[in-house]
Amino acid sequence: MYDRMQTLTQEEMTRIHDAAMDLLGTTGIAFNEDEALTIFKKNGFKVDGKTVYFTEARVRNALSTAPSRFTVTARNPEKSVAVGGDDYVFVPGYGAPFITLTSGLQRESTMDDYDNFCKLVQTSRHINMNGFMMVEPSDVPADTAHLDMIFSSIILCDKPFMGSPVSKQGARDCVDMAAVVWGGMDKLRAVGPVTVSLINSLSPLQFSDEMAGSLIELARANQACVIASLIMAGSSGPVTLAGVLALQTAEILAGLTLAQLVNPGAPVVYGSTSSAMDMKTGGLSIGCPELSVVVSATAQMARFYNLPSRSGGSLTDAHFPDAQAAVESTLALTTAARNGINFILHAAGILGSYISMSYEKFLIDEEVCGITRRLLKPMEITPGSIDTDMIKTVGIGGQYLTQPKTFQLCRTEFHLTDFMNRQNHAGWKAGGRKRIDEFAVDRLGQRLARYEKPGIDPGVEAALADFVTRRKKG
Amino acid sequence: MYDRMQTLTQEEMTRIHDAAMDLLGTTGIAFNEDEALTIFKKNGFKVDGKTVYFTEARVRNALSTAPSRFTVTARNPEKSVAVGGDDYVFVPGYGAPFITLTSGLQRESTMDDYDNFCKLVQTSRHINMNGFMMVEPSDVPADTAHLDMIFSSIILCDKPFMGSPVSKQGARDCVDMAAVVWGGMDKLRAVGPVTVSLINSLSPLQFSDEMAGSLIELARANQACVIASLIMAGSSGPVTLAGVLALQTAEILAGLTLAQLVNPGAPVVYGSTSSAMDMKTGGLSIGCPELSVVVSATAQMARFYNLPSRSGGSLTDAHFPDAQAAVESTLALTTAARNGINFILHAAGILGSYISMSYEKFLIDEEVCGITRRLLKPMEITPGSIDTDMIKTVGIGGQYLTQPKTFQLCRTEFHLTDFMNRQNHAGWKAGGRKRIDEFAVDRLGQRLARYEKPGIDPGVEAALADFVTRRKKG
Numbered sequence: 040m041y042d043r044m045q046t047l048t049q050e051e052m053t054r055i056h057d058a059a060m061d062l063l064g065t066t067g068i069a070f071n072e073d074e075a076l077t078i079f080k081k082n083g084f085k086v087d088g089k090t091v092y093f094t095e096a097r098v099r100n101a102l103s104t105a106p107s108r109f110t111v112t113a114r115n116p117e118k119s120v121a122v123g124g125d126d127y128v129f130v131p132g133y134g135a136p137f138i139t140l141t142s143g144l145q146r147e148s149t150m151d152d153y154d155n156f157c158k159l160v161q162t163s164r165h166i167n168m169n170g171f172m173m174v175e176p177s178d179v180p181a182d183t184a185h186l187d188m189i190f191s192s193i194i195l196c197d198k199p200f201m202g203s204p205v206s207k208q209g210a211r212d213c214v215d216m217a218a219v220v221w222g223g224m225d226k227l228r229a230v231g232p233v234t235v236s237l238i239n240s241l242s243p244l245q246f247s248d249e250m251a252g253s254l255i256e257l258a259r260a261n262q263a264c265v266i267a268s269l270i271m272a273g274s275s276g277p278v279t280l281a282g283v284l285a286l287q288t289a290e291i292l293a294g295l296t297l298a299q300l301v302n303p304g305a306p307v308v309y310g311s312t313s314s315a316m317d318m319k320t321g322g323l324s325i326g327c328p329e330l331s332v333v334v335s336a337t338a339q340m341a342r343f344y345n346l347p348s349r350s351g352g353s354l355t356d357a358h359f360p361d362a363q364a365a366v367e368s369t370l371a372l373t374t375a376a377r378n379g380i381n382f383i384l385h386a387a388g389i390l391g392s393y394i395s396m397s398y399e400k401f402l403i404d405e406e407v408c409g410i411t412r413r414l415l416k417p418m419e420i421t422p423g424s425i426d427t428d429m430i431k432t433v434g435i436g437g438q439y440l441t442q443p444k445t446f447q448l449c450r451t452e453f454h455l456t457d458f459m460n461r462q463n464h465a466g467w468k469a470g471g472r473k474r475i476d477e478f479a480v481d482r483l484g485q486r487l488a489r490y491e492k493p494g495i496d497p498g499v500e501a502a503l504a505d506f507v508t509r510r511k512k513g
Numbered sequence: 514m515y516d517r518m519q520t521l522t523q524e525e526m527t528r529i530h531d532a533a534m535d536l537l538g539t540t541g542i543a544f545n546e547d548e549a550l551t552i553f554k555k556n557g558f559k560v561d562g563k564t565v566y567f568t569e570a571r572v573r574n575a576l577s578t579a580p581s582r583f584t585v586t587a588r589n590p591e592k593s594v595a596v597g598g599d600d601y602v603f604v605p606g607y608g609a610p611f612i613t614l615t616s617g618l619q620r621e622s623t624m625d626d627y628d629n630f631c632k633l634v635q636t637s638r639h640i641n642m643n644g645f646m647m648v649e650p651s652d653v654p655a656d657t658a659h660l661d662m663i664f665s666s667i668i669l670c671d672k673p674f675m676g677s678p679v680s681k682q683g684a685r686d687c688v689d690m691a692a693v694v695w696g697g698m699d700k701l702r703a704v705g706p707v708t709v710s711l712i713n714s715l716s717p718l719q720f721s722d723e724m725a726g727s728l729i730e731l732a733r734a735n736q737a738c739v740i741a742s743l744i745m746a747g748s749s750g751p752v753t754l755a756g757v758l759a760l761q762t763a764e765i766l767a768g769l770t771l772a773q774l775v776n777p778g779a780p781v782v783y784g785s786t787s788s789a790m791d792m793k794t795g796g797l798s799i800g801c802p803e804l805s806v807v808v809s810a811t812a813q814m815a816r817f818y819n820l821p822s823r824s825g826g827s828l829t830d831a832h833f834p835d836a837q838a839a840v841e842s843t844l845a846l847t848t849a850a851r852n853g854i855n856f857i858l859h860a861a862g863i864l865g866s867y868i869s870m871s872y873e874k875f876l877i878d879e880e881v882c883g884i885t886r887r888l889l890k891p892m893e894i895t896p897g898s899i900d901t902d903m904i905k906t907v908g909i910g911g912q913y914l915t916q917p918k919t920f921q922l923c924r925t926e927f928h929l930t931d932f933m934n935r936q937n938h939a940g941w942k943a944g945g946r947k948r949i950d951e952f953a954v955d956r957l958g959q960r961l962a963r964y965e966k967p968g969i970d971p972g973v974e975a976a977l978a979d980f981v982t983r984r985k986k987g
């Protein structure tokens with residue numbers, strides 16, 4: 040439809056592509072990981088030290104094997120999700136070291152928090168996938184925390200889950216644990232991706248050893264990877280968003296090429312949450328409108344390459360689930376969902392430029408996910424759904440409340456929110472004049488009380504627990 | 514671009530149109546106003562009692578003279594605005610009897626509040642037009658309140674203002690006062706519309722005497738009118754949104770036809786804030802996603818008729834400027850702006866399903882208006898704006914902060930918000946852990962202190978004051 044948001048022309052996208060190709064061919068991308076360099080060399084790429092140079096033909100070859108859509112299989116097959124094309128998933132916040140308390144103060148997050156978020160995802164009507172590192176738990180050793188998190192992700196929730204890209208070994212652990220659930224590595228390979236992992240470039244123009252190593256392991260096991268660039272315009276990338284798009288495209292295509300060399304057909308996602316520097320503080324702003332401009336362009340560039348796309352969802356710079364948090368989150372999430380992003384990370388809970396998770400914000404954001412799905416559901420426009428006969432029957436000045444059709448359809452035509460306030464002022468006042476974040480506090484208790492652990496083969500659970508114990512010892 | 518929000522097909526829009534034509538021809542529209550009935554009769558329309566019947570040919574004839582775009586001239590010509598096509602304006606909240614206090618309690622609004630909102634509009638970077646009845650002042654007599662409000666609107670702000678559709682006489686007063694400003698009725702007619710007034714139908718299928726009478730007066734004086742339908746699906750209209758679209762189209766086209774009979778070429782706007790009934794309370798919900806679905810369809814139907822469009826902006830059912838208010842407001846406002854609405858009413862301040870205005874929400878919503886304008890500003894994508902040379906110069910692992918281009922462009926590339934928080938948690942904590950609505954309290958005082966009354970010819974101001982005094986006596 041007519042849209043005041045910029046539609047990139049084929050010519051403009053080609054300019055971004057050409058610039059990315061130029062950068063890949065002349066400046067190249069540094070991979071701080073030996074196996075990556077070996078793979079590139081083995082495939083005839085020019086490698087100088089840690090820098091890999093790409094020709095357009097090699098990139099196009101990699102693009103030709105990357106799928107445009109894939110399914111992530113859940114251990115409860117009814118909860119499997121599709122990523123690509125018209126299909127999109129909401130995935131919770133990621134990477135927060137802190138929990139925001141209702142006072143606005145923060146405390147370090149723990150494994151209990153991680154488990155709680157697994158339970159919220161399990162009981163969610165709108166969050167489609169379980170996350171990874173939804174918080175960074177402070178009460179377990181950092182080098183084995185990924186084992187605890189993957190264990191919780193699998194045991195406490197039967198939706199698909201995000202994988203562990205913390206290191207080559209961490210990625211291997213994730214694959215091994217998935218293999219336990221699916222009955223061995225062969226069966227896991229046959230089922231296709233059961234995880235999606237987040238591989239970030241190190242802008243400008245690099246991949247760290249952890250990220251490159253994880254990408255190799257995960258692609259090898261046919262697990263899906265988001266390859267994402269998180270450029271801060273004016274700091275780790277050009278000040279112009281056009282320059283940012285070229286730079287991120289170069290980085291993403293380099294990662295994508297590595298994945299396809301490892302395993303042609305490995306599912307990869309064109310990802311970005313590049314954003315702008317705040318001019319007042321010099322820090323990253325992810326609540327700014329430039330983020331949503333990049334989200335829209337990212338969705339369009341991904342389609343240009345016929346790839347699934349990833350962006351952030353409910354992103355904000357605010358430190359409290361207040362009106363600012365909601366403005367910024369709603370803007371980014373709805374832009375992502377409308378414009379065609381397939382994998383919407385940080386769809387719920389994240390606060391303060393990624394620094395913390397808020398239980399209350401999780402519940403509010405989740406409402407927005409539901410509202411957004413409703414917003415995007417097409418209405419039927421047929422003589423039957425218009426029903427001029429009924430309008431004529433009701434006539435001038437009549438009322439529709441008692442029409443049989445109103446009774447019949449009101450529960451399916453109208454979206455029911457969970458706890459958004461629809462009371463009049465008197466009712467709201469009588470209920471204690473609570474802000475929605477205060478309502479969310481009550482709701483949290485109810486949600487966690489309602490949680491039931493999904494069924495799992497006790498042998499599988501024991502084998503997973505055993506794997507974690509052994510790996511911690513070894 | 515690809516958009517997951519529904520794009521109505523030509524066939525679907527034709528179905529809505531055909532249903533509206535059917536309703537206009539068979540059930541007709543009641544006009545509770547004698548002059549309206551006389552005008553229809555004089556022009557050969559079938560009129561039965563108060564019910565007027567429309568043929569498609571007569572409606573199409575009216576559509577052929579209605580402009581697709583018009584300019585509303587301000588008394589400060591630099592602040593004139595265009596309504597139609599790619600141009601859109603943000604207009605403040607309308608019709609609120611109450612003011613929401615920072616406690617969430619409400620008090621009755623006064624003329625002082627009205628004046629304060631005039632001052633906020635005058636000092637706004639993002640609100641393009643002054644409103645009318647931004648609050649319903651309780652401390653002046655109701656039958657002459659429109660005179661006080663129009664006087665304040667003109668004197669305290671030099672942006673274009675909304676007109677008074679409170680009654681036939683009220684509309685005439687508005688035109689007379691505008692004529693004082695523009696140097697007489699002939700000069701006013703020559704300058705074109707200087708006001709936009711809100712004419713609401715009385716759903717289903719009626720126009721009240723006040724609204725029909727105002728429409729006649731305003732169209733006669735070549736002042737612009739929004740003709741809007743505010744159907745509550747399931748109560749004052751069909752439960753299906755498709756049915757709502759047909760019903761609202763019939764009502765709007767009936768009003769439009771009257772305006773064009775009075776004055777062919779009179780500027781009219783296809784308007785709607787039809788929404789759904791809340792299933793839990795049975796009341797109107799304007800915070801629900803159905804509202805935004807209707808907003809999108811309204812923009813599309815207006816373009817189908819080649820007319821400017823109107824919807825609500827920052828609409829919410831919440832009674833406090835909290836996260837719920839921001840979610841709902843941001844969703845409706847950005848949908849309106851993206852999808853092509855031209856006249857975005859209630860863009861700032863409104864709370865609680867139209868029941869009150871909040872100063873704090875006004876300032877927060879205004880930020881969203883600014884953010885939305887930035888969001889929709891296209892980026893230049895050229896070799897110059899991409900600048901691969903700079904990216905190559907910075908190279909692998911370099912930084913862009915000290916690049917001359919970063920200094921040069923950072924103030925124009927990045928949107929500067931007014932008071933959205935971009936501090937880190939430590940800074941925010943040191944500042945007292947304020948929610949954005951608490952920051953807005955501080956901001957309000959600064960804004961009102963900054964206000965300066967715009968210059969006006971003392972003779973004009975005296976003549977306006979005299980007009981108001983005379984009309985109050987008479």
